[in-house]
Amino acid sequence: MSALSGAVWGLATLTKTQAVFVPIIFLLVFLWGKRAMLKAGILVYTAVLLVCALPG
């Protein structure tokens, strides 16, 4: 589910570039543990990057 949200935010980033900062806000607000934040962050941003690279 986290990766899926990252993929959707990736599509949002393709629509408006500033959306690339949205995941970090959600990670900081909803995940307080360092490990959980890092794990979810890697998942989400990998999905964002993959989706953003698709049109190329």
Added chain:
Amino acid sequence: MLREKIETLLNHRYFVPGCIAAGVLLRLLWIWLVRADQVSDFAWYYQRAMDIAAGRGYSVNGIRTAYWPAGYPLFLGGLFYLFGPIQFLGKLANVVLYSATIWMSYVLAKKVFHSEGAGRIAVCALAFYPNQTAFASLLSTEILFQCLLLLGAVLFVFAQGRPG
């Protein structure tokens, strides 16, 4: 007295679907009755979408571009490719995106604030906010962006506490 009436209305079982239906109807009326020419950014997105639908790619005068993000022209270009380059189709897509956005704002507000009332107020505000209604007639990137932003947020918030 007035407070009781508002509470009864807000807690009615058909309040959320009623607000979404009214919001959709309002936007449909708006795009049907108000003629909004696509100018500036909106004309640019419209033109790029037509180029994509015609197989010319994301380009300006035949030269590939990355001047603005490709997401919305790609979405609109896909629609034009499937159903033809009809401007009204883009406006209809806006209404569909808005209805999804309103519903997701309800889901998100309810989950984040742990309050049914917060969700219902969010639905009511978004359904009848004039700016949100007037934007439905413009081929703008904001509507798709808003929908995707909320979808991502809903998925992320619901993912918490679940593996992966």
